[in-house]
Amino acid sequence: MSTYDWIVLGGGVTGAALSYELAQKQFSVLLIEQHATLQGATRLSYGGIAYWSGTTDLTRQLCQAGWQRYPNLAAELGAEIHFRELxxxxxxxxxxxxxxxxxxxxxxxxxxxxxxxxxxxxxxxxxxxxxxxxxxxxxHGQVDPEAMTQAYQQAFVRSGGKIVIDSVMGLQRQNQRITGAIATQQIYTAANVVICAGGWSRALLAEAGLTVPxxxxxxxxxxxxxxxxxxxxxxxxxxxxxxxxxxxxxxxxxxxxxxxxxxxxxxxxxxxxxxxxxxxxxxxxxxxxxxxxxxxxxxxxxxxxxxxxxxxxxxxxxxxxxxxxxxxxxxxxRDRLPLIGAVPETTGLYVFSGFSNPFAIVPPLAERFAEAASGQTDSILTQLSPARFATPVT
Structure with missing residues (x-):
């Protein structure tokens, strides 16, 4: 049984982009997605890129960084994403x-x-x-959400990543450390697990006894x-x-x-x-x-x-x-910013979810996450950490 550096749970645009960026940093990465054909929020998205909508220094910086990626993103990924401005x-x-x-x-x-x-x-x-x-x-910018996600997935596989179609039922843990994902076909093990399951992320965390806002x-x-x-x-x-x-x-x-x-x-x-x-x-x-x-x-x-x-x-x-x-x-x-980073009170478990403006900011944040996983300190990711909600939720 293979043990990966990273398991990414969820193959929508967030999981696909993050898997690709982690593979680009030479990590061994397994992407687990439950549907062979893309479903859920990514497939039904408008594909809008609201690069104009930043209202703080942080969100303006992220929107601008994302917008700068798009003119060359199709060439980078090697597939059409139907990027346009309207x-x-x-x-x-x-x-x-x-x-x-x-x-x-x-x-x-x-x-x-x-x-x-x-x-x-x-x-x-x-x-x-x-x-x-x-x-x-x-x-306003726009892409075809399915095409963009498939482009990321294909580029991820060409970079050495692996995709499996399986339904994750829960997280494997040893005390406070998360060691893998329990799915219907088998248990997949990794040094790190990151949840990119969109609206299902809360349920996966709850299954592990974790409450995240x-x-x-x-x-x-x-x-x-x-x-x-x-x-x-x-x-x-x-x-x-x-x-x-x-x-x-x-x-x-x-x-x-x-x-x-x-x-x-x-x-x-x-x-x-x-x-x-x-x-x-x-x-x-x-x-x-x-x-x-x-x-x-x-x-x-x-x-x-x-x-x-x-x-x-x-x-x-x-x-x-x-x-x-x-x-x-x-x-x-709770504050319209995504939750990105380590889940408190655990080791080896991360989230990359809760995006209100995903197509504008997922590309730069996936890249930053991978750089941080390689050992670089990132002040922006610190601001998006789940730990920012320091008051315990009861």
């Missing part, structure tokens, strides 16, 4: 005042510009002018096949309720509710938006729910109808397109 439209509901909302964008590295209804509709002809009071716009929403959207309709921009709401929901659901007083089965911590929210990928398929969404059970069931028929109605108000021609309701888990942290 206009993001942040729509303002007809009963809201755009000028009042403008102040919420002033701290961004590149503040979005306010457009009139006519200007917004000129930029995106599919918009319903009667549904909006205006919109904000800023240039890492949470998840149940995200619901509609995925269409390639269609003839052409959406020129990426359309989202200017007042994103999802982030407010995450903040409300991750306060310290909510931790006990997270540990209770089948608990809804707050009412769900619906942020109407749409994006078209390079192959012509669309993502329409999204509903976000905070349910403590990662396997919770919801009414798919009602959810799909609600999404179609909300998107149809803003983009009428998209409302009745053929498509399927989809659900996935989306990880988040």
């Amino acid at each position: 206009d993001l439209l942040l729509t303002v509901a007809a009963d809201r005042d755009p000028t009042a909302i403008a102040s919420s964008y002033t701290d961004y590295a590149i503040p979005p510009r306010l457009l009139s209804v006519a200007e917004a509709c000129e930029l995106e002809p599919l918009l319903n002018p009667e549904a909006i009071a205006g919109a904000f716009t800023v240039r 890492l949470y998840f929403t149940h995200a619901e959207l509609i995925e269409t096949p390639p269609v003839d309709v052409q959406l020129r921009t990426l359309v989202m709401t200017a007042e994103m309720q999802r982030f407010q929901l995450e903040a409300q659901a991750s306060t310290t007083d909510k931790e006990q509710q997270w540990q209770q089965p089948d608990t809804e911590l707050s009412p769900f929210v619906l942020d109407a938006g749409a994006v078209q990928l390079a192959n012509g398929s669309l993502r329409l969404g999204q509903i976000s729910r905070v349910l403590s059970n990662p396997q919770a069931q919801v009414d798919a028929v009602a959810s799909e109808a609600a999404i179609r109605t909300a998107v149809g108000q803003v983009l009428p021609s998209l409302q009745n397109l053929p498509g399927q309701w989809q659900q996935c888990l989306v990880a988040f942290s």
Whole structure:
């Protein structure tokens, strides 16, 4: 039985990028992914690169570093990722005042510009002018999330890494040291294990008796096949309720509710938006729910109808397109920064999860993680460590 330097749990964009960077540093790396075909939050992502959205020195630096990687990333990985830049439209509901909302964008590295209804509709002809009071716009990056993840995985294998398809049930441990992953096919052993399982990361940590302030929403959207309709921009709401929901659901007083089965911590929210990928398929969404059970069931028929109605108000021609309701888990942290680094009270266990802006900052942070694993000190990773939440959660 092989023992690896690193086992990476989760083959989405975070796990694939981190595996690749670790292999580039000549570590022996095993990537364990439960699905042979990409599933979950990465596959259903908009693939957006919000390089403009940094609001602090830290997030601005990370967004800029990530954006600088993209022009050459496809060549580095040896595969197409469908990288492009397009206009993001942040729509303002007809009963809201755009000028009042403008102040919420002033701290961004590149503040979005306010457009009139006519200007917004000129930029995106599919918009319903009667549904909006205006919109904000800023240039925005995008990749095909599946293509980018596959490119990272393929480059990882060419670098000497190994991928296995298996379902991880828990972590192997000896006292306080994590020594591997217990999966359905076998036990895999390593000097270090890093959890990159997105919304499932919390459940894996809980299985090992560990509580880390890492949470998840149940995200619901509609995925269409390639269609003839052409959406020129990426359309989202200017007042994103999802982030407010995450903040409300991750306060310290909510931790006990997270540990209770089948608990809804707050009412769900619906942020109407749409994006078209390079192959012509669309993502329409999204509903976000905070349910403590990662396997919770919801009414798919009602959810799909609600999404179609909300998107149809803003983009009428998209409302009745053929498509399927989809659900996935989306990880988040208490302060909208990812959790990266050693898990407290253990040895050999790390997390690399909770990204609110993954495609913008995963590439530089995966590289920094690998450099730190090689012995380099990194002040940025120190700021993202799970240890920053020093007060014990009870």
